[in-house]
Amino acid sequence: MTGNPWVDDEDDDTWLNHQIPGPEQTDGEAAGSPLPYLDPEVEAALAAEGPPEWLGTRWRDIEPPQQWDSWNALRRWVDWFIREYRLTTSDVPACWYRHPDVTAELYAAMCMEYKVFEEQAPGLAPMMMWHPNLAQMRMRLKEMTHEAGCVQAGGHKEPVAYSGTVGAYELDYDEDDWITAASTIRTEKVIDRPGQGVKYVRALAVDTDGVEHGASDPLGLRARSVAEVGSVRLAYTSATPGQAGVAVNIIGGPEDLTVVWEESPDGTTWADIDPDQNPEDTDH
Known part of the structure; x- marks a missing residue:
């Protein structure tokens, strides 16, 4: 691969028949066409030494002004990745960018691939880190792609919720129960046992105004x-x-x-051993 991976378009985009999310298409721009024009200043910034400043940031935390560039760079990397390792749509579907789990996996792989090669010097990282993890990642991608069902359906398939009350991958929370659970307070205290008999302890729930809101059973x-x-x-x-x-x-x-050492000449009459005789004795 020649040129800068963040700004250079690859020649072969025939495996894609879609466009990534971004600004509206200009007149005459068809699905699967090369990426939109990059502003020279943006291109220069991306071509500068080192990776873009967003690389390594959590995908969900990338700032809005950088999101379009990050999508473009990720698409270029995915294009290279598919060709380099001869992946098929059963590994990465054409609508990968519509699936957050697949996108997150590919973005994490892009960050790792850069990391193992960033020193540009011979080393063990590519063999010991990149390629072993690549094999595991392909298995995860296959599972994600199969579960998405897009390849089987012949096009992108939106996930469907089974409950009918919330969106796919959303939980139908009992909000009152959630607030109760999330408001849980746990604290501990060490209490001395009584010298004899039994003593009882309890805990009160008191607000900042000193108002009691509940009490535990005695222990x-x-x-x-x-x-x-x-x-x-x-x-x-x-x-x-x-x-x-x-x-x-x-x-x-x-x-x-404590330990007291004694000695006896006959096993019946005992006396303390002089502590000065064994100054290194210690109790455990």
């Missing part, structure tokens, strides 16, 4: 429970001729447990 908090000690076990961790490493594993018990 009972029982006194904190203390786990019983399940077991206290010792195990060797290391051994040398002069010293032995010993670890203790205590399962269960109150949170404020």
Whole structure:
């Protein structure tokens, strides 16, 4: 491909028998004819180094003054894309621009294709990013095109709503229920349990004027429970001729447990081990 991809018309537009949305046609301009005349200043701006400023912007967020240029550029890219990868109308229908999902997919592909080649230097991005994603994108395009049904119908087919009350791809909301759900407030608070017995807590819904609009059911908090000690076990961790490493594993018990080490010459009479003897001991 030669020239600037944003402003150069391709020769072969025979696969298209339509025109993209835009200003009204001039007299004598037929469907499938080359794109309308571009103002020299616009063409110069598009031909400048780097992509147009709208490229990479969300398609729905492109500013109105740039939308016509973005449609033109996307059509040129789609024309190239179809020829380059030998796509058929089962991949991209002739009325692709009438389908927001297909348009969004193609625009995302255009942005990605520019990104992987923008450095204009040999690299792995085209092979590792562009072509693997291209294969997946073709599958998505085929599914979108099949669901649209335009190819089967022999022309563009507008989607039809099944409910009969709203447009296609629109939800028939219960607005009152939506407002109720969207107005949901969720907050949390940590509350200390009582030392004994049960205490109850509740939450009030109060507006800025202090007016109460509702109250929750009470929630009972029982006194904190203390786990019983399940077991206290010792195990060797290391051994040398002069010293032995010993670890203790205590399962269960109150949170404020500490470890006291004792020793005995006969296993019946016990005394605390001098803490200074093992200054590296730590409790876990």
